[in-house]
Amino acid sequence: MSTVKAQVTERTNYLNADYGVRSWLLTTDHKRIALLYLISITFFFFIGGFYALLIRLELLTPAGDLVQADTYNKLFTMHGMVMVFFFLIPSIPAVLGNFLIPMMIGAKDLAFPRINLLSWYLYIIGGALMCHCMLTGGADTGWTFYVPFSAITNTKFVEAGLAIFVAGFSSILTGLNFVVTVHRMRAPGMTWSRLPLFVWAHYATSIIQLLGTPVIAITILLVAAERTLHLGIFDPKLGGDPLLFQHLFWFYSHPAVYIMILPAMGVISEVIACYARKRIFGYSFVAFSSIAIAVFGFLVWAHHMFVAGISLYSALVFSMLSYAVAVPSAVKVFNWTATLYKGSIHYDAPMLYAFGFIGLFTVGGLTGLFLAALGIDVHVTDTYFVVAHFHYIMVGGAVMGYLGGMHFWWPKISGKLYPEGWAKLAALIVFVGFNLTFFPQFILGYLGMPRRYWDYSHMPEFQVLNVASTAGATILGIGYLLPMVYFLWSLRYGDPAPDNPWNAAGLEWKTASPPPTFNFDSDPVVTWEAYNYDEIDAPHIQEAPVGR
Amino acid sequence: MADSPIAVQGTSHQVHNPALLHHFAQPEQQRNAASLGMWWFLATEVMFFGGLFCSYLVYRLLYYPEFAACAKTLDWRLGATNTAVLICSSLTVVLAVWAASMARRTLLVVCLIATIILGFVFLGIKGKEYHDKFVEHHVPGPTFSFEKVPIPGHPGEYANPQRAQIYFALYFIMTGLHAIHMIIGIGIFTYLLIMAWKSRYTPKYYTPIEIGGLYWHFVDIIWIYLFPLLYLIDLHK
Numbered sequence: 001m002s003t004v005k006a007q008v009t010e011r012t013n014y015l016n017a018d019y020g021v022r023s024w025l026l027t028t029d030h031k032r033i034a035l036l037y038l039i040s041i042t043f044f045f046f047i048g049g050f051y052a053l054l055i056r057l058e059l060l061t062p063a064g065d066l067v068q069a070d071t072y073n074k075l076f077t078m079h080g081m082v083m084v085f086f087f088l089i090p091s092i093p094a095v096l097g098n099f100l101i102p103m104m105i106g107a108k109d110l111a112f113p114r115i116n117l118l119s120w121y122l123y124i125i126g127g128a129l130m131c132h133c134m135l136t137g138g139a140d141t142g143w144t145f146y147v148p149f150s151a152i153t154n155t156k157f158v159e160a161g162l163a164i165f166v167a168g169f170s171s172i173l174t175g176l177n178f179v180v181t182v183h184r185m186r187a188p189g190m191t192w193s194r195l196p197l198f199v200w201a202h203y204a205t206s207i208i209q210l211l212g213t214p215v216i217a218i219t220i221l222l223v224a225a226e227r228t229l230h231l232g233i234f235d236p237k238l239g240g241d242p243l244l245f246q247h248l249f250w251f252y253s254h255p256a257v258y259i260m261i262l263p264a265m266g267v268i269s270e271v272i273a274c275y276a277r278k279r280i281f282g283y284s285f286v287a288f289s290s291i292a293i294a295v296f297g298f299l300v301w302a303h304h305m306f307v308a309g310i311s312l313y314s315a316l317v318f319s320m321l322s323y324a325v326a327v328p329s330a331v332k333v334f335n336w337t338a339t340l341y342k343g344s345i346h347y348d349a350p351m352l353y354a355f356g357f358i359g360l361f362t363v364g365g366l367t368g369l370f371l372a373a374l375g376i377d378v379h380v381t382d383t384y385f386v387v388a389h390f391h392y393i394m395v396g397g398a399v400m401g402y403l404g405g406m407h408f409w410w411p412k413i414s415g416k417l418y419p420e421g422w423a424k425l426a427a428l429i430v431f432v433g434f435n436l437t438f439f440p441q442f443i444l445g446y447l448g449m450p451r452r453y454w455d456y457s458h459m460p461e462f463q464v465l466n467v468a469s470t471a472g473a474t475i476l477g478i479g480y481l482l483p484m485v486y487f488l489w490s491l492r493y494g495d496p497a498p499d500n501p502w503n504a505a506g507l508e509w510k511t512a513s514p515p516p517t518f519n520f521d522s523d524p525v526v527t528w529e530a531y532n533y534d535e536i537d538a539p540h541i542q543e544a545p546v547g548r
Numbered sequence: 549m550a551d552s553p554i555a556v557q558g559t560s561h562q563v564h565n566p567a568l569l570h571h572f573a574q575p576e577q578q579r580n581a582a583s584l585g586m587w588w589f590l591a592t593e594v595m596f597f598g599g600l601f602c603s604y605l606v607y608r609l610l611y612y613p614e615f616a617a618c619a620k621t622l623d624w625r626l627g628a629t630n631t632a633v634l635i636c637s638s639l640t641v642v643l644a645v646w647a648a649s650m651a652r653r654t655l656l657v658v659c660l661i662a663t664i665i666l667g668f669v670f671l672g673i674k675g676k677e678y679h680d681k682f683v684e685h686h687v688p689g690p691t692f693s694f695e696k697v698p699i700p701g702h703p704g705e706y707a708n709p710q711r712a713q714i715y716f717a718l719y720f721i722m723t724g725l726h727a728i729h730m731i732i733g734i735g736i737f738t739y740l741l742i743m744a745w746k747s748r749y750t751p752k753y754y755t756p757i758e759i760g761g762l763y764w765h766f767v768d769i770i771w772i773y774l775f776p777l778l779y780l781i782d783l784h785k
Contacts, residue, residue, distance in 0.1 A: 107571065108571035109570075109571035110571075111581040111585065112581075113569075113571065172592055176585055176589060176592070179584075179588055180584050180585045180588065183581075183584055184580050184584060185581070210588055210595075211591065211592070214593070214599070215596070215598065215599045218596050218597075218599035219599060222599075222600075222603070222721070229688055229689045229717070231688045231689075231713060231717035232710055232713055233607075233717055233718070238710045238713070239611070239708070240714060241607075241610070244603060244606050247602075248599050248602070248603070518570070518571070523573075
């Protein structure tokens with residue numbers, strides 16, 4: 001045994017196969033590209049977080065005393081643009097999806113490894129443009145950059161738009177790679193009904209990326225043309241129609257929310273099954289609810305425009321369709337909780353994040369139904385209620401899923417174990433900090449505090465809840481810093497991870513930690529069903545066929 | 549069990565086909581992946597142009613008289629010629645794919661050259677049209693002028709210049725993006741020509757010709773829609 005162990009530690013893997021900057025910057029290995037993405041999105045996460053910190057500090061007091069009004073507009077604009085386009089959208093797909101999808105389906109790499117590298121470079125070019133935009137003054141349009149304002153503001157909107165345009169193509173290429181990989185690269189025996197739900201979720205996400213992102217690209221081009229040449233396409237003074245912009249914008253930007261949440265749902269399905277030691281309840285329902293969310297997601301965009309002057313009839317239809325999205329989302333939540341029933345539940349750190357996800361996503365999803373209702377929407381449009389709602393989905397949902405996934409697969413990625421105690425503490429801090437930050441905003445919004453206000457001195461009664469929110473944001477910030485610290489710590493001081501530390505199902509756990517460059521030492525053949533935890537946990541009857 | 553990655557690489561490179569990339573098991577899998585990838589890419593292109601077609605539809609319904617008046621200022625004969633040029637180029641692309649599958653290198657090279665030439669003919673005619681619009685001050689922007697242009701079928705009524713400018717903005721953005729796609733297509737076909745010249749394609753491996761051809765056909769189809777939408781509005785009124 002000891003000789004085997006010695007071999008294991010010396011084994012060549014994707015990290016030590018080659019050294020030097022060149023071997024990283026010109027790599028076509030999906031695992032290395034995933035790490036490049038991990039570093040880049042972490043950079044942008046902390047930039048976006050810094051803006052959030054300044055926003056919360058400004059709102060600590062009713063008077064607009066920390067920054068000027070113009071600066072505040074730029075702060076929330078750049079916070080939104082950086083977080084949405086440079087952190088949330090690439091987060092789980094480009095890091096965990098990139099790293100795991102080929103391994104989960106038993107492939108050596110994605111279908112187009114060089115296009116995968118190209119997508120990272122496009123992301124970096126977009127990111128550089130975004131940094132240039134931020135350093136030369138930033139834009140003040142809000143992340144939604146509504147016309148006609150975005151066509152006339154004299155801040156740096158063109159740079160920001162171009163950055164989003166380029167990063168969008170990075171997202172398209174990632175989605176293209178995933179779809180083709182799932183179709184064409186599955187190992188023998190890896191049928192569609194044996195795919196991990198993580199892969200199903202990414203398949204659905206990729207379809208949204210492919211069909212949605214080009215529309216935001218053309219929208220940005222039109223706004224840029226409008227801005228430089230005053231064509232009048234979106235300018236009502238010249239006969240243009242600003243509502244058309246909103247339709248085009250939300251046609252992408254609503255489905256974009258599902259680009260953020262669906263991969264997180266995929267992570268949660270893996271984690272719940274592993275730590276409840278059970279096959280996921282209703283596998284095919286969970287799988288197809290991902291596809292259903294992707295399809296319905298394209299049919300609800302105008303619920304962002306109920307007060308923008310669309311006709312009552314189309315508002316009614318879009319309201320109804322928005323309710324329809326709740327069905328597949330609820331299918332997932334019910335199936336996860338049903339999986340827990342009579343499961344042998346282990347409260348490890350990834351599972352804590354998964355529990356956090358289920359709770360926060362449920363609150364975010366249900367308040368989404370409030371907003372889909374025409375009457376309530378009129379009352380709370382452009383208030384902090386909306387801000388709280390989408391942060392429950394994007395931060396409470398997507399970021400919890402991302403962190404849970406990072407913990408779950410960290411041993412596979414790095415070959416090291418993270419400190420479990422600290423990880424549990426961080427999960428708790430994130431959960432508490434998150435709720436303290438954003439729950440008060442529901443109340444603020446319902447009481448009538450508008451979003452994007454820099455000064456609320458005419459409504460000082462809102463200060464208490466704002467102070468609570470800012471205090472929560474500080475706790476949340478610590479909760480986000482902690483994992484970064486102990487992940488980095490574990491790289492050097494962490495215990496070496498065994499190949500399958502959680503005794504989890506899934507092909508990615510059947511190879512070394514960290515995996516070799518081509519993922520598997522021999523080409524895998526799949527003969528078992530997904531999430532066969534009953535077989536894994538019953539070693540003595542492994543050989544005999546189980547009569548179920 | 550403890551194989552090094554080099555050994556793994558060795559096993560996966562036992563295949564003799566030099567065009568087969570390491571992570572594919574068989575050439576068939578690689579070809580299917582490339583083809584599916586191009587089809588999905590074309591789906592993204594449909595959505596990309598779809599946003600423009602949608603905008604076009606909105607303004608055409610809002611400002612139909614102006615759109616008809618503007619369409620009349622375009623030369624439909626040049627547009628029709630370009631349509632014919634592109635249809636011919638699609639034929640040469642199909643022939644190129646067939647020639648590659650039949651190992652007829654000379655025919656392949658000739659067809660690729662013909663496709664590239666037809667692409668340039670299209671761009672030349674388009675350039676002539678752009679030049680005419682520039683001379684007539686129909687390019688949107690500060691110099692735009694569209695005074696006293698009659699609305700077809702409505703004697704004594706003139707087109708609103710602001711609404712006309714929206715038509716021409718869409719005209720230039722749509723045909724301009726289409727032209728950029730043509731230029732990219734010519735670039736792709738030049739690459740295919742060089743590779744075909746070097747005899748890189750065999751009946752067992754001509755995937756690049758196939759997927760390059762898919763792209764070219766797609767760009768043609770965009771024009772097939774652009775031509776009637778932009779040139780042929782209500783000419784008989």
